[in-house]
Amino acid sequence: MKINNRKASVLSIWWFGVIAIVAGGIVFGTTLFYSSYVDVRYFEAEIMSNNLKYCLQNLDEQENNDFFNKNFDVLKNCNLNEKFFIQNPRFFIGIYGNGEKLYSYGKSSFEADCPIKKAIKTKYYPECFETEFFIFDEKNSSHKIGIIVSSNNQGGKV
C-alpha cells in the first residue's frame, strides 16, 4: 500500500497521540506500583509468634505456675513494648491453653478479622500468624498452647 506524504504526516500525529496515551498509562501504573505499601506485617506476626513461643517454653517454675494461673504478664516478661498493645494498638496477641483463652492483649477485633483475611484478599485487614506447641507445668504434664498474633502495623511519614 502506498501512502502519500500528507497521509504519512497525519499518521505520525496519530502515532504520537498513541504514544502520549501509552506514556500516561506507564506513568500512572509505575507511580501506583512503586508508591504502594511494602507489606511486612505477616513477617512481623510470625516473628512475634516465634518470640512468644521461645519465651513461654523457657519459663522457670514460678513463672510457669503464674502462667497457668493467669497471673503472668506476658508483654513484660516476653520483652514486648506495651504501648503498641494499649494506646492505639497495632497488634493483637491471643494465647490459648488446652482450648481455653488464657491471655489476650491488643485490639481484639484483629482476632475476628483473621478468618476474613484468610478467605479474601484485602489490604486493610491485619495479617495473622497462628502456631501451636506444648509446654510442661510443674507436675510435668504437657499442655497444648495456641498463639494467634495479628499485626496491622502501618508506617508513614511523620
Place this chain on the structure above:
Amino acid sequence: MEKDHTILEEVIFIILNLIFFGIFFFFVVDQSSGAFVVEQYYAKQIALILDNSKPGTSIKLDFTEPYNFARDNNIPQAQILSINEGFVILQITSSNPYSYAFFNNIKVEYVYELKDDKVILNLNIK
C-alpha cells in the same frame, strides 16, 4: 530529491520514537529506585531485624544506598536515622521522614562505618 526527503522524515520519526521510549525506560528505572521506596524498605528492614533480635546482639547492615540518597539531598548524618521509643525513623530526602514501629522492647545503639566505599550500619542491641 523527494526520496531523500522521505528518508529524512523516516529517520526523524525513528529518532523521536527512540527518545520517547528512552524517556519511558529511564522514568521506570528512576521510579523503581526512588527515595520513597528506599526509605520504606530500609525502615522496615531495620524494624524487622530489631524485632528478631535479642539483647547483646550486634548486626551489620549495608546502608550505602540510603546514605548516598541522604548525602545527595544534603541531609546531615545525624538526621538520617533515629531509633527510639519503639520507632525506626529514616529521612533521606528533604520531605518528612518515614517512621515504622518495632515491638521488641529493647534499646539500640548504632554507628556508621565507612568500609571500601560502602557504608555499614552497626546496630548494637542492649
